[in-house]
Amino acid sequence: MDIREKYLKNYENKTIFSLGNEAVVYGALFAGCNFFAGYPITPSSEIAKVMARELPKVDGYCLQMEDEIASIAAVIGASWSGAKAMTATSGPGFSLMMENIGYAVMTETPCVIVNVQRSGPSTGQATKPAQGDIMQARWGTHGDHEIIALSPSSVQECFDLAIECFNLAERYRTPVIFLMDGEIAHLREKLVIPPLKNIHVVERKKAKAEENIFGGKLVPPMSEIGEGKFIHVTGSTHKEDGMRDIESQLVHDTLVRRLYAKVDQNREKIVKTEERFLEDAKTAVVAYGATARPAFGAVLKMRNKKIGFMRLITIWPFPKKQIMRLGEKVERIYVPELNLGQVSREIERFVNCEVVPISKIGGIPHTVDEIYHFIKEKEQW
Amino acid sequence: MIKINEKLCKGCSICVYFCPVGVLKTSEKLNRKGYFLPTPVREDKCTKCRFCEQICPEFAIHITDE
Amino acid sequence: MVIDKQEQRMIKYLRREVLPTTFCQGCGCGTILNAYVKALDDLEIDPREVVSVTGIGCSSWIPSPNFHGDTLHTTHGRAIAFATGVKVMKPDMKVVVIAGDGDLIGIGGNHLMHAARRNIGVTVFLVNNFVYGMTGGQSSPTTPMGIPTASSPYKNIESPFNIAEVVSACGANYVARWTTYHVFSLVDSMKHAIQKKGFSFVEIISQCPMNYGRYVKRRTGVELLQYFKENSINVEKAKDMSEDELNGKFVVGELIERNRREFTEQLRVLNKKIIQKNLG
Known part of the structure; x- marks a missing residue:
């Protein structure tokens, strides 16, 4: 039994009186998260705090970066190095992350961005909950793109949907935004951790030797740094093999429409309502x-x-x-x-x-x- | 022997100017892209220090052991 | 004329299909690429063990797409932050950041300082050509005072950064500065930087004949390199010179060498302890 499994075994079937932010961390750990980078910001700070405490126990790495831009950048770098990576922030930090979220969309990097929404615009009411970043999550980064965003209504859902966020990120090779709000993040209520065997975790689909990792399929398989595949990852428009091609209208059209379609065409599989x-x-x-x-x-x-x-x-x-x-x-x-x-x-x-x-x-x-x-x-x- | 890759050379002449012993000269011949290529004129003086090889921005010149 | 059918030996490290490079005639970027692969070759490092991380700008195009190895071409200024994530997950790999002065000092200055402070085992080759070249020659954080640029048409009235000194003050384990004229020393320093544990940094003064050269009336690579050659002073010699004497000169050589503990190594030691304690 590996370290992570041992750790998770301690938690399965337990009932915890948990904070929403804390539940997100446990969900992430059950989903296989092994890298976190963040920057302190109310009302998301507890996520980084609990991550810093728990992640090393499963041999994961928790970094406090110099700002939110660096946090999401490190997350993307770690994801390309094979990690299941996550960051957590709130409005002002979410604004700073926008450019690199676009990079993650363009380079099809699986990662999870938690945005605990607080009252904006700007610094607004830093400690108060809001739901004002709905459209920012959708359109915050420039250019045509699709995005996946989930919103929990209970502490239990903070746990369940955190796992779902990681699974969707891996399944569709895309950044997934966990759109919480300050209210749920700071709510303390019952969290029931299910048995380990009942938790479905989606693992990354690895590319075969000659498979393209930026096309050929609606959701192409992925390679990681250090596999000797000499991958070229760029936020510039690129061909199916990853090589930059910023001149061809066809290459751009094919790429961006595919990025759009992989979420749009799977809408019914992704969408959940009650x-x-x-x-x-x-x-x-x-x-x-x-x-x-x-x-x-x-x-x-x-x-x-x-x-x-x-x-x-x-x-x-x-x-x-x-x-x-x-x-x-x-x-x-x-x-x-x-x-x-x-x-x-x-x-x-x-x-x-x-x-x-x-x-x-x-x-x-x-x-x-x-x-x-x-x-x-x-x-x- | 000094070898120049006609396809890669952009004719910047850095190798010509900075050769410590003045082995090269800019030729009057253009390559297909319209650059004046360097050409060895005093190859016997070459000490094989490989400065040209190392400073060339285009990997277009190198010294063989022949 | 001798036409070469063989290739320069180092081309084996490049993505052949993208050659010749996209760089302008006489640009220093190609020379730096040449030195980079020579350093790897001298060290007999398998390219599979190297990941090059770059930002935005001409110098970020040195490895991307030319170098045949894992390459992350990231957003403007953020290469070091991406590289941090890579190094933490892949501590045994050589993580090399290559980007320019506008990228690493301007928009990304914060990440540079913090990576040096953190002393993460990333190697940074900062290509300093004193200008934002790709966008048409705007003044950068290293543009010397008094020089006109596209964004300071009368003259640049700001003081430039002495970035190698800044990085060394931030705690990097190895800091050196060379110009694209000093290719052999540059290769040696690159080798040392790649091998060095902890944050290593080489500032490479490079020429942009197109968008810097035209403002300083040295419009070719040759003229700019000649200028570097004439105005470079070795750090040992510079120690005995006054600030006035050093004005406008390039102090080249190895500026700092120390052995602070590397970040990812400490992370791993810490994890090991925590796991042992947690599992009893």
Whole structure:
């Protein structure tokens, strides 16, 4: 039994009273994470703190870099050296990481970027939760690209989805963003660690000797540094063998469309949502992250009305089909979120029914009653 | 022997100017890309110090043991 | 004229299909590539044990794509940070960063300082041509005072960095400076840097005839190399010279050699202890 397995065996089947940020670390360790690089920032710091304590125990490496740009750079370098690598940050640091996230997209580098969203723009309310980086996660780095982003609503999900983030990163060879919020990150509740054998971990697909690692397949296999394959990794437009070609329109078109397609065409395999009471619903509430909790509470309070609930676990790629189906069924969709309507605007693109944002900013999350009264008033129930 | 790779040479003449014993000269002949290539004129003086070989930015000149 | 059918021996280390290089006539980048592969050849290092990490700019194109070995061509200024991740996971490999003054000192100066402080076993060959060459000759953090550039058309009024001194003050284990004229010494220093445990750094003063040369009225590689040759002073000799006497001169030679403990080695020692303790 190797060191990691021994370590994980100690945790399986345990019930822990855990912080959201802490659960992310345990999830990452169960997913095989062996490299972390980060920079202190509220409200994500506990992730780096627990990583620094736990990662050496499984013979992994935890680095505090000089800034967030260096953190994501080290993560990408480590990933190309065979590591399952992760970084964690919050808004200002996430902004700094954008260029290298684009590099990870372009070079198809599996890695996980945790963004514990806090109230912005700029320094904003550093210690307060928000959900204002939804669109930044999607479009923050320049150029056409697709991205995968998941959002947890409980401490248990911090653990479960952290594993899912690593698996998606490996399966689709792409950076995956774990879009948490300050609320869930600092929430302490029950975490049940499942038995080791029940945890599915996706391992990296290695390229054969003559296989191209930047094309030929929708998701090409990967080689690592030091295998003697003399890989050439560049953020410039490159051919299937990795060699730079910045002149050919065809090469760029083929590459960028493939990077787009590998997420877009697998949308149904990636997307996860949770649906409740939608069978006969005429009204629906769509929420995600911390906001899903009071939103569901409000829905429960209105069970005598035909109101349903959908929680987005996957934010990007957007659950297009699920939202379209919902739009055909209900007359009105309420979207409570801790921003000025980022997901509600995305929903509007796919439905013909009315979409009503319940926006709240300023660092205090919605209460059940707030959402309840808002909907009740609007529906004149 | 001093050998010059006509395909790689860009005619910068660094080898010509910095040869410690002045073995080379810029020829009047152009290569296919329009560069004036160096040419050995006093090869008997060559001490095989390989300075030209090492400083050449294009890997276009080298000394063989012949 | 002797036309060569054989190749220069070092070409075996290059990706043949990309030759000739993309560098301008008389550029120093090719000379540095030549010295780099000569150093590896002299040391009999298998290219499979080497990974070259570069940033953005002409000098980042020295190994990417020319060198036939694992190559990470990364974002502007961040090569050392990428290399840090590589070295931690691949401590037995030779991790070599090659990039320019604008890249490593300008946008990436922070990473350079911290890597030297951390003393991670990465070798950095900083190609200092005093200018942002690829973008058309803007002033860089090493452009001498008084020189006009594309972004300082009247003259550069900023003081340049003495970057080798900065890196040595940050704690690097080995620091040297040479010019592209001093090729044999450069190869020796590169060999030493590659072999040295801990952070090693060679500043290579290089010529950009196209976008620096035109501003200093030395428009060819030959003229700039002649200038390097005439104005270089060995560090031993420089010790007895005043600051005024050294103004405008290139102090070349090995500037520092020390033996601080290497970062990834310490990481591994620490991990071993923690694992032993944790498993009882």
